[in-house]
Amino acid sequence: MDHRTHLPSTVTESYYDVPDGVDILGRYDEEFAKILKKDALKFVADLQREFRSDIKYALEKRKEAKKRYNEGALPGFDPATSHIREEEWVCAPVPPAAADRKVEITGPVDRKMVINALNSGAKVFMADFEDALSPSWENLMSGQVNLKDALDGTISFHDKVRNRVYKLNEQTAKLFVRPRGWHLPEAHILIDGEPATGCLVDFGLYFYHNYSAFRRTQGAGFGPFFYLPKMEHSREAKIWNSVFEKAENVAGIERGSIRATVLIETLPAVFQMNEILYELKDHSVGLNCGRWDYIFSYVKTFQAHPDRLLPDRVQVGMTQHFMKSYSDLLIRTCHRRGVHAMGGMAAQIPIKDDPVANEAALELVRKDKLREVKAGHDGTWAAHPGLIPACMEVFNNIMSNAPHQIETVKREDAANITAEDLLQIPVGVRTEEGLRLNTRVGIQYLAAWLSGSGCVPLYNLMEDAATAEISRVQNWQWLKYEVELNGDGAGEKVNKELFDRVVEEEMVRIEKEVGTEKFEKGNYKEACKIFARQCTSPELDDFLTLEAYDYIVLHRPKEGTFKTLN
Structure with a gap:
């Protein structure tokens, strides 16, 4: 049987060599072909076939929950899993390679960004196939090429406008990768006639090509590292855990090599934090306050509740009671279970032509990061390299250069946070x-x-x-x-x-x-x-x-x- 996916006749004899049941509808490119190898595509297809029914079930359960909320129900802690919340257990120890995560920079996977982010002075670069990336075929596949080149140490970029060549420094940030959420398809790759699950494409191609290089370059025998977005329930974390175990088995690496941080960025997930960590126990390195998506999810969850209207978005900050409660409970949960509690995004960018406005923006960043580190967060996010020194200084000053606060800040006071605290309506004006x-x-x-x-x-x-x-x-x-x-x-x-x-x-x-x-x-x-x-x-x-x-x-x-x- 001919498994080749053909392209227009103008590109003679150029094709991707694909396994049974896989069809590539994106354009052919020699660089992409190095990523879209037959064995790599088979690995992705095997993941899709093994877990697609679980994924469809999880997405159906999301719809059922949405229906309940639209009929007036409120999210809450699940009585059926109270034993998981109440019992004392911990996740696998934090690996040395990912112990210090004081400042993490995030951004898309274009070539110049990858180099600059890894060179930025941040402890971690979260390379993003999700919210910071427009998921075109070009962006996704070139992103896979860029990350592979980065881990191989061969990446460079020639900026012709500035006539400057960008290369990696000797010391670089640790690399974490965020695949897309469960809900997003990859319409350029068909598996058994259906669009592939986007996150399995992102994870599968990256893992298949890079797990050995990652372990060699990042040290301590752990990795690759991931961020997992948009989950609403621990059953979704359970699927990821099974994906990780299958990947480790296929690669022949020890269980728990893959580690992941879950973004708590949906309102239902805040009631599932213990359960999510429990499902990922051997593969977890913590939770993150994905606060912008969390605000989005608050509105979406309560879309049929006219008594829960938000004020202007600029007023919905971390000092709002429901947001502070979310952050405090996340810290308490993570430290109780022995993993990182990561803070939220500093979205400000330097204001080059206005020093006064720039300093005012930096002061807002410092104030926000001081709140986070004093609350007990182990690290934070920045959207721009220019913010990293200010964020790093705040965290180092309070933490005395310790890698994290897992053992020192337990936040037992947050044990009394209730569902009412997490659901409290934000205050402010609508303009x-x-x-x-x-x-x-x-x-x-x-x-x-x-x-x-x-x-x-x-x-x-x-x-x-x-x-x-x-x-x-x-x-x-x-x-x-x-x-x-x-x-x-x-x-x-x-x-x-x-x-x-x-x-x-x-x-x-x-x-x-x-x-x-x-x-x-x-x-x-x-x-x-x-x-x-x-x-x-x-x-x-x-x-x-x-x-x-x-x-x-x-x-x-x-x-x-x-x-x-x-």
């Missing part, structure tokens, strides 16, 4: 400027995402899919319930008429800010249509990127023509 900022940010982020960029600097903050999601669902919530503004624009109701006017006026502002030429060449008008449609839809879509994904899927069928799914 027209809040509606406008949501709209402006959402449209510009989506325009960049459609153009291939998943991480976008806007108004001195680094925006990714999580912050764009907050903008979308808050607009949707305010429109659905026609909320009355109680800040600027007080007394005015957020209805379709107001929203249409805001969209029109903000599009004018965006064009003025970016310039007409860039505006016309960009995807701003298409992004506006998608964003406005999702904000005004009768039913809230689970994820903004699921609809938008169809616009960036580019199939190259055997007859030699391009087509998108849209």
Whole structure:
């Protein structure tokens, strides 16, 4: 049988050699072919076949939970697993290679970013196939190439504009990789006629090609390391644990070599933290406060609860009671179980042309990081290399250069945090400027995402899919319930008429800010249509990127023509 996936006749005899049941619909590239080897694809296909029924079941259970919440139920601690929460047990010891994680930088997997992030002075670089990446075929496959080259020590990048060559320093950050969430497909790879599960593609290709190099370069006999996003229940962590065990068996490496940090970034997951760690006991290195997605999830979970309306997104910070409770309980849970409790993202970016504004932004970062380290977090996230020295200084000063606080800060006071604490409605005002900022940010982020960029600097903050999601669902919530503004624009109701006017006026502002030429060449008008449609839809879509994904899927069928799914 001929297992080759053919391409247009203009690319004579170029093909990916694929195993039975696998079809590649993305364009052929010699560099990609080094990643998409037959054995690597077989490994991914085996993962898909073994776990797809479990994944489908887990996603169905998400739908059932959503239905309950929409009918008035509230998330809470599961009585059936109280024994896991109450009993004393710990995860596998933190490996020395990942003991010190005071500052972690995150970002997409483009070549220059990978080099700069590994050279940034951070303890960890979380290479992101998820919220900071627009998951085009080009981005995903070149990202796999870049990470392999980085671990092989051969990566370099020639910036022709600056006439500068970027290479790795002798000392680099530890590499963690974040695959996509369970819900996202990979439409360029079909397995038995179905789109592959995106996260199994990301994990499988990376693990298959790099586990030996990672262990050789990162030391201590542990790794690779991962971040796991968007989970809502411990059954999803159980699937990941089984994936890890299968990968270790196939590779012939000891159980527990793979280690993962789970992002607690959905409201249901905060009630499952002990259970998630329990399922990943041999493979865990902690939990992380994914606070932007957590805010998004709060709105999504309570989409049918008009008594739980959020104020402007800029007011929903970590000092809100429900957010502080979430952070405190995460620290207590992680340290009780012997693993890292990682803090949230510092999204600020340096303001080059305004020293006063830049120092004010840095002071906000220092204040936030001081709150985190004093609370007991073992490390934190930064979106830009320019923030790393300030973050590192704060953590080192409080921790006296200790690698973490797992043994020293137990947060027993957080044992009394209740479901009511975790669900408390945030306080603040709702303003027209809040509606406008949501709209402006959402449209510009989506325009960049459609153009291939998943991480976008806007108004001195680094925006990714999580912050764009907050903008979308808050607009949707305010429109659905026609909320009355109680800040600027007080007394005015957020209805379709107001929203249409805001969209029109903000599009004018965006064009003025970016310039007409860039505006016309960009995807701003298409992004506006998608964003406005999702904000005004009768039913809230689970994820903004699921609809938008169809616009960036580019199939190259055997007859030699391009087509998108849209």
